[in-house]
Amino acid sequence: MPEPELDELYKDLILDHYRRPRNRHSVAEPKIVGEGFNPLCGDEIAVEAHFDGDVLSDVGFEGRGCSISQASGSMMTEAVKGKTAAEAKALIDAFTRMMTDPDFQPSDGLGDLEAFAGVAKYPVRVKCATLAWHALLDLLSRRGEVQGEG
Amino acid sequence: MFDVELVRRDFPILQRTVHGKPLVYLDNAATSQKPLAVIDALVEYYERYNANIHRGLHTLSEEATSRYEEAREKVRRFINAPGRESVIFTRNATESINLVAYAWGRAKVRVGDEIVLTVMEHHSNLVPWQVLAKETGARLRFVDIDDEGRLRDDWREMIGEKTRLVALTQMSNVLGTINPVREIADLAHQHGAAVLVDGAQSVAHMPVDVQELDCDFLAFSSHKMLGPTGVGVLYARRRILEDMTPMLSGGHMISKVSLEDTTWNEIPSRFEAGTPNIADVIAFGAAIDYLEGIGMEVVRRHDMELTAYALDVLGQIPGVALYGPRDASIRGAAVAFNYGDLHPHDLGTALDSYGIAIRAGHHCAQPLMTRLGVTATARASFHIYNRREEIDVLAEGIQEAAKFFGDAISARTRA
Numbered sequence: 001m002p003e004p005e006l007d008e009l010y011k012d013l014i015l016d017h018y019r020r021p022r023n024r025h026s027v028a029e030p031k032i033v034g035e036g037f038n039p040l041c042g043d044e045i046a047v048e049a050h051f052d053g054d055v056l057s058d059v060g061f062e063g064r065g066c067s068i069s070q071a072s073g074s075m076m077t078e079a080v081k082g083k084t085a086a087e088a089k090a091l092i093d094a095f096t097r098m099m100t101d102p103d104f105q106p107s108d109g110l111g112d113l114e115a116f117a118g119v120a121k122y123p124v125r126v127k128c129a130t131l132a133w134h135a136l137l138d139l140l141s142r143r144g145e146v147q148g149e150g
Numbered sequence: 151m152f153d154v155e156l157v158r159r160d161f162p163i164l165q166r167t168v169h170g171k172p173l174v175y176l177d178n179a180a181t182s183q184k185p186l187a188v189i190d191a192l193v194e195y196y197e198r199y200n201a202n203i204h205r206g207l208h209t210l211s212e213e214a215t216s217r218y219e220e221a222r223e224k225v226r227r228f229i230n231a232p233g234r235e236s237v238i239f240t241r242n243a244t245e246s247i248n249l250v251a252y253a254w255g256r257a258k259v260r261v262g263d264e265i266v267l268t269v270m271e272h273h274s275n276l277v278p279w280q281v282l283a284k285e286t287g288a289r290l291r292f293v294d295i296d297d298e299g300r301l302r303d304d305w306r307e308m309i310g311e312k313t314r315l316v317a318l319t320q321m322s323n324v325l326g327t328i329n330p331v332r333e334i335a336d337l338a339h340q341h342g343a344a345v346l347v348d349g350a351q352s353v354a355h356m357p358v359d360v361q362e363l364d365c366d367f368l369a370f371s372s373h374k375m376l377g378p379t380g381v382g383v384l385y386a387r388r389r390i391l392e393d394m395t396p397m398l399s400g401g402h403m404i405s406k407v408s409l410e411d412t413t414w415n416e417i418p419s420r421f422e423a424g425t426p427n428i429a430d431v432i433a434f435g436a437a438i439d440y441l442e443g444i445g446m447e448v449v450r451r452h453d454m455e456l457t458a459y460a461l462d463v464l465g466q467i468p469g470v471a472l473y474g475p476r477d478a479s480i481r482g483a484a485v486a487f488n489y490g491d492l493h494p495h496d497l498g499t500a501l502d503s504y505g506i507a508i509r510a511g512h513h514c515a516q517p518l519m520t521r522l523g524v525t526a527t528a529r530a531s532f533h534i535y536n537r538r539e540e541i542d543v544l545a546e547g548i549q550e551a552a553k554f555f556g557d558a559i560s561a562r563t564r565a
Contacts, residue, residue, distance in 0.1 A: 042525040066493035
């Protein structure tokens with residue numbers, strides 16, 4: 001059995017986003033904030049979004065944690081900016097499947113996010129990769145509450 | 151004469167490889183590996199005399215009962231408890247502390263009482279007291295640490311007439327700090343307070359004598375001291391136990407039961423409701439035999455040598471921050487560290503790929519992490535089978551990881 005190599009986990013793209021996180025900023029009011037916390041390591045991420053109608057017109061994040069969690073936050077904000085809430089939700093589902101489903105075939109329009117596919121081989125790190133996505137899910141559910149769709 | 155190479159032969163797991171590299175197991179503060187004698191004791195129990203204890207009249211049950219009670223005697227001797235009835239088997243150190251919080255704390259702690267803890271406690275010696283304090287209206291107070299992670303003298307002022315209990319670790323699982331338990335116990339007793347010692351690390355790594363410590367409770371667990379998981383110990387003073395009602399009730403802990411009422415069994419049976427973890431308790435006895443065969447003084451000396459070496463070698467790597475006392479003679483064999491702003495989880499994953507097992511995270515001591523101003527640290531921790539070469543491998547691994555993450559670390563440090 002081939003051993004998982006370190007650079008399969010830490011793809012250049014991931015290290016690049018860790019080095020220079022994108023969208024690490026606040027967005028204009030009114031905004032909705034979602035939070036993710038990993039009790040295993042104390043890592044935390046807050047994601048905020050400004051909506052134009054149903055579209056996440058601006059998305060930013062803040063947080064502290066390992067390279068995987070922070071790069072995931074950075075790449076997630078890039079991926080969902082300009083998408084509708086429903087498209088963002090679909091992306092959350094696809095990303096989560098990539099992390100947890102051994103039969104996952106990368107065909108769900110994940111694009112650059114496929115860089116995280118190697119994380120699935122490191123079960124203890126899956127939570128690092130999904131942290132930002134949990135925060136986004138939290139954000140979308142709060143928006144539902146705000147709009148009374150709950 | 152102690153020979154680490156001979157000791158290593160007793161631990162089958164040390165032969166295995168991880169990711170194609172020889173295993174370098176440096177996560178002993180989380181759990182230790184098990185010698186063949188312990189594994190054999192488990193197999194022998196299931197193959198030869200598996201039976202329930204304290205009830206059967208048949209041979210197997212008598213054999214199992216006598217081996218189970220022999221293990222209790224081994225524990226008594228190991229910590230120099232005055233009597234066997236002071237040794238209660240639980241599932242782990244956490245359960246031992248909870249037993250005190252529930253069975254003793256709820257009867258003895260009142261509104262306005264103070265429970266004195268330290269900022270370096272493991273969650274298992276913090277959360278049960280938070281729960282108790284909320285229920286009873288007692289107040290928690292915390293002894294702080296200095297910049298090297300040594301306990302400050304605050305406790306001299308903090309322990310007073312209001313103090314009901316002082317609960318502290320004898321050896322920090324993060325900083326390695328060894329606390330002056332006896333001195334603290336003396337002051338606590340002057341004020342009529344009880345003293346609970348979390349011995350999860352200390353009992354596994356140094357000679358511990360409950361009469362010398364003069365503690366009222368001592369909690370520790372088998373799996374950190376070469377024994378199986380699933381067995382903990384609560385030592386408690388006899389007169390305190392006699393006055394305590396059980397936390398769990400059911401079989402074995404009773405004396406006489408009618409439909410309406412029950413009288414409790416003698417101690418320690420009163421606190422061991424239901425069928426206990428017979429096999430693992432007996433194998434724990436084998437672990438104590440093994441440790442006594444080496445000698446706890448020898449274990450302590452070996453720990454100190456490795457720790458001094460690790461502090462020296464890791465301390466020489468630029469970018470490495472070490473936590474806890476620099477003097478190995480006042481600390482245990484757990485060395486917490488960070489490398490630059492590289493997250494300990496990234497470091498841990500990288501080291502694992504080189505076959506090195508360390509712990510990375512908050513070590514179940516989040517308030518201590520906050521006190522140190524970090525969210526997490528890496529931690530290397532040693533036991534009797536570790537050797538200096540493994541610390542060299544760790545040091546190379548850290549530098550290898552530093553190279554791998556390279557400018558990702560420095561770029562962020564600059565930012």
